[in-house]
Amino acid sequence: MxxxxxxxxxxxxxxxxxxxxxxxxxxxxxxxxxxxxxxxxxxxxxxxxxxxxxxxxxxxxxxxxxxxxxxxxxxxxxxxxxxxxxxxFRVGTLVHASKSLNVYKAVPTLYLxxxxxxxxxxxxxxxxxxxxxxxxxxxxxxxxxxxxxxxxxxxxxxxxxxxxxxxxxxxxxxxxxxxxxxxxxxxxxxxxxxxxxxxxxxxxxxxxxxxxxxxxxxxxxxxxxxxxxxxxxxxxxxxxxxxxxxxxxxxxxxxxxxxxxxxxxxxxVRESRLWVTALSEDAGPDRDAPWYLLANDDYPAYRVVAAQPRPERDRLMISAEIHASLRLSPGRQVRAVPVRLPSGTA
Missing domain, CATH: 3.40.630.30 (Gcn5-related N-acetyltransferase (GNAT))
Structure with missing residues (x-):
């Protein structure tokens, strides 16, 4: 894990x-x-x-x-x-212009x-x-x-x-x-x-x-x-x-x-949400299920893992191993957000 x-x-x-x-x-x-x-x-x-x-x-x-x-x-x-x-450095622009010479030039610059x-x-x-x-x-x-x-x-x-x-x-x-x-x-x-x-x-x-x-x-x-x-x-x-x-x-x-x-x-930040966890009794995750990042929101003992939980109405079904890795017991809240994986990386 x-x-x-x-x-x-x-x-x-x-x-x-x-x-x-x-x-x-x-x-x-x-x-x-x-x-x-x-x-x-x-x-x-x-x-x-x-x-x-x-x-x-x-x-x-x-x-x-x-x-x-x-x-x-x-x-x-x-x-x-x-x-x-x-x-x-801020990449800026400095303009050099002269009406009498009909010159107008925008010059890129670097400012500290x-x-x-x-x-x-x-x-x-x-x-x-x-x-x-x-x-x-x-x-x-x-x-x-x-x-x-x-x-x-x-x-x-x-x-x-x-x-x-x-x-x-x-x-x-x-x-x-x-x-x-x-x-x-x-x-x-x-x-x-x-x-x-x-x-x-x-x-x-x-x-x-x-x-x-x-x-x-x-x-x-x-x-x-x-x-x-x-x-x-x-x-x-x-x-x-x-x-x-x-x-x-x-x-x-x-x-x-x-x-x-x-x-x-x-x-x-915008799309993460809190779920109540429940213990999944499945033999293993569905290989085609979407990946999530799961966080325990425990400030001094913070933990995050990537997993394939199963959303079920207002609960998130996760395995005993994931509960243990997050130092959570079933029924506690977990913060979750879907992971967008590039094709072929999962």
């Missing part, structure tokens, strides 16, 4: 192993033991209610319960930019922005490549949305997701090579690492505050503005199916897009 749950202190070594597999670009999951341990501790204090608003963040893990192994992580930051400035300050963020999504099949990716990504639906009071009105930008198999980022490297004089991997470990003051110190002309960048850099890493394309498709949209903001390092939406307009 694959189960989403809150991170625990004992998950550190498994998460370290996952971090080793991410490659460049996932700044919030660096291969740094002390940073990851601090991240876990911050998450634990958030669930315990002792973290200040500016540092609140929820880290979830996907556990293979048979192997007792963490095989994926995902997270929510409650409010970004309250401790340190939250930087993006803090516009997302205080908003909630979906972040730190990574699934072990060996588990990228079936419902695992949907479970890892959308469990956070069910959590936001159940505990709406802990989050801002608007949510963002800053997606990993394009880089090649050698970790070369065309956007960084043509822009950031000129101001920081360090390679992409180093800048990426510093940002991921919390050393972000250099961004404000070294990045220019005036607008940058996109046309001055090399064609290969312009081509990747708002483009995601090939491994991130499935995640982008899922987020866009949930209603998040690119609104012209990009990551300052790799040019990856920022998707955003009002939380209450996100499909999983």
């Amino acid at each position: 694959m189960t989403i749950r809150p991170v625990e202190a004992g998950d550190l070594m498994d998460i370290m192993s996952l971090a080793d597999k991410t490659g460049a670009g996932l700044t919030s999951l660096p291969t740094h033991r002390d940073v990851l341990a601090a991240r876990i501790d911050r998450s634990l204090r958030t669930w315990q209610g002792t973290a200040e608003r500016a540092e609140q963040g929820y880290l979830f893990v996907l556990e293979d319960s048979e192997r007792r192994k963490v095989v994926g992580v995902s997270a929510i930051e409650a409010a970004v930019g309250l401790n340190e400035p939250w930087y993006n 922005s803090n516009d997302h300050t205080g908003q909630s963020e979906l972040c730190t999504l990574f699934l072990d490549p060996d588990y990228r099949h079936g419902t695992n990716g949907q479970l890892l990504m959308k469990a956070r949305l069910l959590f936001m639906a159940a505990f709406r009071q802990h989050f801002a009105q608007r949510v963002i997701a800053e997606l990993r930008g394009y880089c090649d198999e050698q970790g070369h980022s065309p956007f960084w090579a043509n822009l950031g490297q000129h101001f920081f004089s360090i390679d992409f991997a180093r800048a990426d690492y510093l940002s991921g470990t919390g050393s972000k003051a250099f961004i404000a110190e070294l990045m220019p505050k005036h607008p940058l002309y996109v046309d001055f960048l090399a064609p290969e850099a312009r081509a990747v503005i708002g483009k995601v890493h090939p491994h991130t394309e499935p995640a982008r498709a899922v987020l866009e199916s949930e209603g998040l949209r690119y609104q012209g903001y990009i990551d300052i390092f790799d040019g990856g897009p920022v998707l955003e939406a009002e939380i209450d307009n996100i499909r999983t």
